[in-house]
Amino acid sequence: MYLIGENKMWVFTRFGFISIVQHNADPSTLLVRSRTIEPLDRLWPGSEVIVMDRADYRYRIFVPRKRVSEVMMGLLDGLDYPNFKSACTDDDDYQTALASVWRTMYGYQERAGDCR
Secondary structure, eight states, rough: OOOOTTTTTEEEEETEEEEEEEEEETTTTEEEEEEESSSHHHHHTOOEEEETTTSSEEEEEEEEEEHHHHHHHOOOOOOOSSHHHOOSSSSSSHOOOOOOHHHHHHHHHHHHOOOO
């Protein structure tokens, strides 16, 4: 079931972190946001990037929902590494951020326990 406003996504790629949300007025368009420009340029080359210096996500693009889906499937189809963090060696700062996310989510797992 698809609920407008309920579908939000964070995605960590080898190129960087992106946040994907539905456009507030057009359900066929998604707003893809990033804290760095690289993932937007690498995944959706040629897209018009909106730069908002004071926003929580500085870089933003509007992409047709179908195109976002195609790119996400391409990432899955091209997955060729056994360890994600080890595949992200091009940017030391990004790798440090990924390690921090890993530690935070591991702590969450430990606190949550077995929730079956």
